[in-house]
Amino acid sequence: MNAPATSNKENGAVQQLHTDAYDWTNQCVKCGYCLPACPTYESMGVESASPRGRINLVKLAAEGKIDFQKDLSGPIELCLGCRACETACPVGVPYGHILEAAKEAIAPYTPKKMKKLKKLALVHLFPYPERMTLLGNGVMFYQKSGLSKLVRSSKLLKKISPALAHLEQALPPIESPSKRFKPGTVIPAKEETRLRAAFFTGCIMDSMMSRINRLTIELLTLVGCEVVLPANQSCCGALHSHQGEAMQAKALAKRNIQAFMQIDADVIVNNAGGCGASLQEYEQLLADDCEWAGAAMDFSKKSQDISQILHHLGPLPFTEEYRGIVTFQDSCHLRNVQKVQKEPRLLLQSIPGIIYVEMEGYDRCCASGGIYNLLHFEESMKILDGKMNDLNKTMATTIVTVNPGCQMQMNIGIQKDGAANHIKSMHLVEVLAKACGLK
């Protein structure tokens, strides 16, 4: 397998900022409708932390009035990329594209320390499924061996990095690799076959949350899907796009398109809002690449979130009641990019025994934002505190999410609040699986 090409495209990126991105920024009429939707504007209270502010700074940078490194990078780095502003904008300014163009243009200026961390994760880790598996196994060993208890009680990690310390505690228990479905496997539908679904395993989901992947596959078979796990699939590239590494994102996209398009599946299913959004945007990512554009479009059209498939093919064969008050935190990329909002709610509400309560601010980012919580720990925690406040008001005993980042972020919030004995953070699939009697 080839490693994705590394990037060296400063000129190209800056050029794009002057052409496409500049045109996009000119669509903004500065009405400010996006301000109330933006979590960083709310928590930081300055215009430069708002979508309107960021768009105009990109415009000014393109006009040469401010400097990329000195003036633009700060405000852009502090954006969560949740794209709630896009949903709120009445004139359809493509903020996501502006953000990515800006990130690419400022990438060469990222501070050294951050660059190292990003490089480690983006270039050397996420693109390699086998390294991710190794890491997952490592973490499992760490959790099972009692090492984790030792580390926690020594508070060592906290001294090195509070962000990592929180993340370490937020990791779910990792399932043994023996339970994992192997790449290349075809899992037959439980009864009559209604659809052939190719499953996108994802990098973090596959390594750290393989249990959720297994349950996803089992749920799919319950509603009549024959599930295929294409070999050679890789990370979706979302984190790379978000960090301004468009070349790598494109390389990863092509690898996935190749892996999936060989298989004649009716749908391509994923269970992580962020990855799903990225899969749906392959179409735009590769629109200018005449060799790949057509395939990318087909690929994106076939991509669906697990909640859409289960809702469409349902009802699920529930066997158990789910007790307790349940609330749902939207994944920004599922809600704002894929525009999927009602399916997860309808699925939750269909579970026998469940008491569903809507949380105020359910549509606001939890500030996990890819690896935002690692890069900007304090800002992230400020937003998370607000979220926990809203969560507490619902009296929920389970908070449901559809993205590994959100799920871990909610775990961090719960632990920070010392609420672990009365609130659980679960993936939608876990809740549905439990009610279907899957273990």
Next chain:
Amino acid sequence: MEQVALDALSQIIPESRMFLDLAERYCYSYDASFGEYLPEVVLQPINVKEVSELVKLANVHKIPVSPRGAGTSLSGGPLPVKGGMVLDLTLLRDKLIIDRENMLAIVSPGVITAAIHKKAEEAGLFYPPDPSSSNVATIGGNLLENSSGPKGLKYGTTKEYVIGLEVVTPTGEIIRTGGKTVKNVTGYDLTRLIVGSEGTLGIVTEAIIRLIPKPQSRKTFVAHFNHFIDSGHAITSILSSGILPSSLELMDQACIRAVESYRPSGLPLRAEAILIIEIDGHPLAIEEEINKCADICRAKGASYVKIAESEDERDTIWSARKLVSPAITQMGPTKISEDATVPRNRIPAMMERLKQIRDKYELNLVVFGHAGDGNLHPNIITDKRNKAEMKKVELAVSEIFEAAIELGGTLSGEHGIGTLKSPYMEMELGINGVNMMKKIKEAWDPNNILNPGKIFPEKGQTKVVLVT
């Protein structure tokens, strides 16, 4: 700005709320209108004491001060045209108290207007002024621009609801005007003077606003007209029949077509006008009134009339109106939104004038607005990078204002004068009228530090300049 002044400012406000770097300053260089003016410093006070000290200091050093809310002004109100400092008042938002017994709200200026709507409603009360920017704009900005929206017809503008203020004067004193009583005839009515003064006479740091009981119910209908003139007759007949709708909104054919091509929703492309009429009040009364209005529309030649029977149907009717803004911005990136207002019986005449202006300059001009109170929004859609067309726009805008004033109307129904309409003030008020206003400004603000460059034209400025 001199270093001593900056040092003195940093004595009043902590570093975290004082911005000198370029990116932050640029973020306060614009509003929702035109023009870009870079302030020298941006400050975010959080209480009246800080505001007062900052203004006092500005007076000593003769630094221009531009107060700012959410920056949604369409007339350039918060732009720091003379440089100096921008006072961002959005962090002054600690107070939103609903006093149910006295039917009042006491609010800080940075509170978002929609939050007041929500809180009032929870208490069974109603704050009627409803600019379409209410989810974003601050109550401070609303007050200083005297904003309103579709409900202005029945309920009036912001000024009808403000009964008391705490104000920092341009020389830095803290004063109170009005109070908590609905009746108050003690001396000059400074409250009314400050409301709508666009931040040139004082900085509002707290407001007492009047609330009214929430109307029990409402009903909405839509009417299509194949001839514009018939819709005009329908409007005047409804208003003279003794019925006062809570809103009476109009869209012209260009709007209808724009909405239909943006998001097809079955609007009649042949119609020259659509009216949307809403009535609120007692359920029995509105039932009778809405039917009467519908009959009037039919009698005046409406080709189609539909009364909403459910909340869904009401939403469908209103969605056409709400789609106007997004729809027309698809026609070009620059939108010049005017709010020339005429006596309502002159609406057909004004529409005719607008049509002539559109044809003369060959511009993309659409009209919608609050027809019930004569407040029309002619919008010209263009691209500010096209300088030749922008020059035509400038001429067209001048003619729009002339037309409004000739027909007995006014330059602004709700967006304010700011930087954009100041050249036309004399046209409406006459030289003595403007001079009287200037004298008031000079008495309040001897050093002309508070929001200079607004409302009053600069010497020799006779028409709007959109591109240079």
